Amino acid sequence: MSVVDDIGRQAQRRLGNALRARVAGDDASERAAVIWGRVGERRFTPDDPVWRVHADAAMFPGGVGALLLQSLHPSAMAGVAGHSGYRSDPWGRLQRTSHFLATTTFGTVEDADEAIARVRSIHERVRGKDEDGVPYRASDPDLLSWVHVAEAWSFLTAHQRYASTPLDPDEADAYVEQSAVVARLLGADAVPTDVAGLHAALESYRPVLRATDAARDAARFLLLDPPLPWTQRAGYGLLASGGVAILPDWARRELRLPVHGPVRGAAGVLGLVGTKAVRWAMAGVAEERRVEGLSPSS
Secondary structure, three states, rough: OOOOHHHHHHHHHHHHHHHHHHHOOOOHHHHHHHHHHHHOEOOOOOOOOOHHHHHHOOHHHHHHHHHHHHHOOOHHHHHHHHHHHOOOOOHHHHHHHHHHHHHHHHHHHHHHHHHHHHHHHHHOOOOEEOOOOOOOOOOOOHHHHHHHHHHHHHHHHHHHHHHOOOOOOOOOOOHHHHHHHHHHHHHHOOOOHHHHHHHHHHHHOOOHHHHHHHHHHHHHHHOOOOOOOOHHHHHHHHHHHHHHHHOOOHHHHHHOOOOOOOHHHHHHHHHHHHHHHHHHHHHHHHHHHHOOOOOOOO
């Protein structure tokens, strides 16, 4: 290995560790050791579409898109604004969400079920009223279904647009079916099991979706004032642009995001550039993403 190669690998590892710490926390290595190193039965394997989608860097813009899309449900947004601490502790919330997603996708069935039980317990305590005075509770099956539909749609759409190898139609259907497993265990009902059903489910929520003041405030926070030093905002902006680009036109209109026509295409290009950079950086810490008895994820 040449000196230049060695310097490049060191830079890759440093950036990968920095990204992982931001998304998974300072104890990311210890958490990874549990998720990937624990011996036991797993629901999914590296060959499963849900594993491939959730392990790919396209999840970064997909996650931004999912948060923006979820915010359009007034009750879901009220729950986030009132109980999640997304402004006071945004990275903590991201890290908890990231850990849950990793545990339920890549971890053992035992660890996944424990994580699901913890989240269900938390949901039972999250309740209140939205901006219209409509009561909500996080454990409501229909609200859980909406959160799942918004996530699955965003993650799959981002993967198909930004991944090195998009899923073929059968694999995409399998992703929707596999991602529904955890949603049902969380208490969601009537979750879709194929791509056609996913699009239909998203459309079925349109009558109740709108951008409340809280939703637009969250969008401004995510896109214009992220809790990052200026030196890191350019990279984040690439991923955020990619998240905005995957949103349906009606969702961008609701959130007053001026991304149309050629501008939307440019945002998608920026998202692709950012995703490729993240994929390169995370390859520097890929050796930790191995499960005994299984081949490593891509």
